[in-house]
Amino acid sequence: MDDLPNKLLLKIFYHLNCVKNIINVSKVNLKFYKVSNDNVIWKNLYLIYIWPYDKEINYDANWKIMFKKKIGRDKIKIKDIKKKKKYYSGFFRNG
Numbered sequence: 455m456d457d458l459p460n461k462l463l464l465k466i467f468y469h470l471n472c473v474k475n476i477i478n479v480s481k482v483n484l485k486f487y488k489v490s491n492d493n494v495i496w497k498n499l500y501l502i503y504i505w506p507y508d509k510e511i512n513y514d515a516n517w518k519i520m521f522k523k524k525i526g527r528d529k530i531k532i533k534d535i536k537k538k539k540k541y542y543s544g545f546f547r548n549g
Contacts (some may be wrong), residue, residue, distance in 0.1 A: 456485060463489045473499055493517050500524075 467490055470476055476499065480490035496517035504524045505511065512520065 456483070460485070460489050464492055464494065467492075467495055468498060471498070471502060473503070491518060496521055 463486070467476060467479060470479065476490050476495060480487045493516065500511075500517050500521045504521060
């Protein structure tokens with residue numbers, strides 16, 4: 455797995471669409487940790503779990519930090535959030 459390019463891992467992790475899965479994958483090794491913390495992944499998670507309930511978005515922010523702040527501030531438990539239709543950003547359209 456260490457031979458896989460980061461871009462391919464990013465595509466795989468992007469489609470996990472579950473915070474728990476991303477957190478678990480980040481514990482495998484340092485490479486997975488770095489890829490799983492990519493802003494693209496956390497933007498996708500934010501738009502799936504938070505955006506349907508809170509439309510306030512700062513596009514220049516670190517998406518993981520913003521996600522954690524919203525979860526903590528609103529005392530939202532991930533398991534209590536009903537998954538909405540997946541937001542498609544078009545990030546991997548040409549790849």
